[in-house]
Amino acid sequence: MGTVKRAHRRGASALTLLCAMAILTAPGLGLSGTAHAAPAAPSVPGAPATPTPEPGAKSLEQIRKEIEDLYRQAGSATDAYNLAESETKVQSERIVQIAQLIVAGRERISGLKDRAGAAARAQYRSGGLPAGARLVLSDSPSQFLDSKDRLRQGEKATTDLLTELDRTQHDLQRYAKDASTVWQKLETNRVEREKSKKRIEEKIKAAQDLESKLEAEEKARLLQLEQEAQYKAQTQWLSSGAMKDVNGKATDAGKRAVQFATAQVGKPYEWGATGPGSFDCSGLTSQAWLAAGKAIPRTSQEQLRLRKVAVKDMRPGDLIIYFDDASHVGMYVGDGAMVHAPRPGRDVTMAGAGSMPIKAVVRPEA
Known part of the structure; x- marks a missing residue:
């Protein structure tokens, strides 16, 4: 199984953390469900202005969307791989x-x-x-x-x-x-x-090839565009009133799961990985709940089968399944934020719970 290496340096990590702090909409990590108002749009000091593309050339935003789509396809294939892997273990x-x-x-x-x-x-x-x-x-x-x-x-x-x-x-x-x-x-x-x-490796390579052609300034701007897109989605989600009635309190097991997941922040994404040095999205959530004393399915699509709860009833430790194909999952940590392993080339990080399209919220404890 191939290993996806970290694709950005310390400066990019610091940039990610800076933007993530703006997205979280909270002064600190809490274990309540209290929502906060959306902050001002994140900006990165010293980030270059978006260059004017040459006629016929793709804009940086188009490249961002293409890279994002490739990684999403890789994420879906990763889920299929993980499911086949877990079934093979049972059959063996x-x-x-x-x-x-x-x-x-x-x-x-x-x-x-x-x-x-x-x-x-x-x-x-x-x-x-x-x-x-x-x-x-x-x-x-x-x-x-x-x-x-x-x-x-x-x-x-x-x-x-x-x-x-x-x-x-x-x-x-x-x-x-x-x-x-x-x-x-x-x-x-x-x-x-x-x-x-094969699908995973092809999609990841295609995305990495696109990103490798960018200059250093363009890569920095690409990261900023990612954070701005997340901020926009989070702001719209909060403005919809989705968090208005969310005030669930974490159980003891939920607190342990959140503590495990947030302790992994900064570790790299690696498809198929369940720790301790790296994780994919469902590897992080499944291991967090295992650390809390609860075994749950390995993949995000299998985790979708856990008992669903309404967003208004969401509490820290619940899992948020994203996209129509359930190809991504994060863990709600409170204050309108979640922790997740985003994609190859990125580290485990905090983000707004509404920064991606939510398919369902599920509760491992049920």
Whole structure:
């Protein structure tokens, strides 16, 4: 699995933090749901003015949108990769279980055959005579009746033995069929992982190629444009009154999840990563809740299946699923802000909860 390296220097990190502080709409990180008014639009000291593009050339804003779209496509492919990866783990464990059942079944069949052979030999030693002949030849009728009763018991035991042997053989056939089905799923997942990995690498490379062609000043301006777009979306979201009634308090588990997630701020995004040195978006949220004592699904699309809550009922620790395809997720931390792992080339950071289109809010604790 490829590793996406950090694509900006310390100066860019400081620039990101400066703009993020303007977006958060709060004087500090709180664990209440209190909303604050939108700040003035962020500006970066010393940032160059937007140059006038040459005729026919793409503007920096067009490039920003193209890069953003490529990274979103990579994020969607990352979710597919992570899902296939988690399913492969489950299926691999199932294969091991089936193998153990097959071994135990074969040992049981071997034991049953030994018992059946012993029963057949005992019957052979009795001569296989009809019951009437054994009565005539018996010195004691009562002894014959006792032996006849034991014979009936032996015959029933033999019948039960053969029935159990047949059932065990059928179980082995079923285990073999189950194993074949799981192997097919493993192969399907392997192919899907490879396809997703290829899509991810292609999209990330295309985005990085676009960005690599920019001059240093243009890269700084690109970062500012990203922050301005987030600010605009956050401002519109707050102006809609979305946070008007949000005042939920974090539970103890929610506080632990938020503390874990915010402690990762500054660590790089890496697709498929679940820490400790780097994270993708759902890797961050799933590990945060695992640290809080709650295991949740690995991918943002699977996390979307958690119990949904209305935005007005949102509280710190809840997860915010973004975009129609549920390709991104962040954790609400209070005061209209969230923490997330944005995309390749960016670090885990704080942003406005409404800085991207919200699809749903879900609660891991439910």
